Structures are given as structure tokens and as C-alpha cells.
Amino acid sequence: MNFKIRRAAKEDCKDISRMIMELAVYEKMPDQVKISHEGFTIIGYALYFYTYSTWKGRAVYVEDLYVMPEFRGNGIGTGLLSKAAEIGKKKQCVRLQLSVLNWNTPSRDFYAGKGAQDLTVTEGWHTIRFDGQNLDKLANEAPKD
């Protein structure tokens, strides 16, 4: 199958927002997304940004990696992920990280097959979140300058 991995442009937003919703459906949390769009020509996307480890330096974090179901198994996911790795390395990143759901065996196997380490399993890292009223309450505890 022929496909092209490229940087997203402003005019891709409609397709990307559709796939953001599709990814949320796949992750069984569609009620978490409040946006919608129709029509498509783009069949997958990766969204990444840079983070920083005080131990190792800059890292690239892949927030979303998605390929439409009917186009899976063609190396598009690998293309997107490896492109993020390549861009990260050009920016001196020593790590690429991402999060995956426990029940999502196809994705966990995909990452493991490419040599990734599951830090939750090997080192016991948990992800903690404050949001909504808990975040408001926490922010209100901040000492005044």
C-alpha cells in the first residue's frame, strides 16, 4: 500500500479532529471528546511534543498515534512512530515516550516488538492526575508571593 508520512498543516485539522474522536472510541472513552467533523482524505496521525527529564534531558512524547482501522497492517503506524523518533533524535532527544491502556494488547505488543520498555511493569510508574475541582482546590492552596 502506498502512503506518505508528512507534517500536519492547518488544512488537515478537519481530518485530524475526526481521528481524534475515532481514537477516543477505540480507547473506549468517546464521551471524553466534545468535538466532531465529517469527510476525510487523511488516514492516520501522530501528535507529539517535547518533555524534559532532569536525569536524561529532552524527550519526545507521542500523545496520540492513530491509523484508521481499514488501513492498519500496512506499516503506517510504524511510519508515524518512527518519524516522531527521527524528529526527536534530530532535536537531541534521548527518549521517546507514550502511554497505552492495559487492555490494548495489539498496541502493547506492537511497542514491545519494537523494543520498548513498559515502565509501569518494569519500574512501577503510575500516572497521577488532578483535574476539575481537585485542581481548583489545589491551585487555591498556593502560597501568595
Add this chain to the structure above:
Amino acid sequence: MNFKIRRAAKEDCKDISRMIMELAVYEKMPDQVKISHEGFTIIGYALYFYTYSTWKGRAVYVEDLYVMPEFRGNGIGTGLLSKAAEIGKKKQCVRLQLSVLNWNTPSRDFYAGKGAQDLTVTEGWHTIRFDGQNLDKLANEAPKD
């Protein structure tokens, strides 16, 4: 106990790098840090940056939160964390996230007591990492433009 929560300045680097090492020792991974420094006047730090959720928008991520052992139990950790929350909210963040080790019960209890959700427990999120040769290999698979 009197303490002041403030933004870090360039001249704090020595103290902060000492505490980066202390935090790694506490997390039982001191061999992960290759830097060292001596002398201190600063007794804790929080390092944060911004991340982005395609479902919810901007978030603040607290990479490190550390208070020297002899100064714990004085509300300094809460001061640092709540300041990051306050700064995050000013920047329109709807979440504050961080990672904690499974065995680190004092910290897990501290976050839970402030209303945080453990996403690894409640939703099953795992943290995945590529680094070293696995990252190199992945980057080399990237399709050419």
C-alpha cells in the same frame, strides 16, 4: 516553619542539581544521574512543563517534586505542587499530571489525599519508553520525505 515558594533562577542551578540527585536516590535509581554539586540554601523544587491533550487541551506536567527529608511535613511539598497548579490554571490548563512509583506509598497517599486520580489504577494507563538502541533503530525506520 517559614519557607518561600518562588520561581527558580539561574543561580539556583547548583542547589537544584543536588536535589535532582537526592530525588534519584529516593527513587532508588541514583545510577541514572551522572551529575553532582555541593552546598545548599534551597531545600526543595518542582520542575514542570506544559503538555497537550487532544481531548482536553493544555495540561501542566510536574516532572519532579522534591523536598529534602529533614524539611518534610511542613507543607513545602503542598506549596510547590499547589503553585504549579496555580500557574497551570493561569495558563488555561485543565489538568495537572505527574508520575509516581508504585512502592512510594507516602507520595501516592499525599496525592490521593488531595483528590488526585491514579490513572494507572482507574483506567489502566501504562507508560512506554523507547531509548538507546531501540530508539535509534525506530528512528532509522522512518520513511524518507
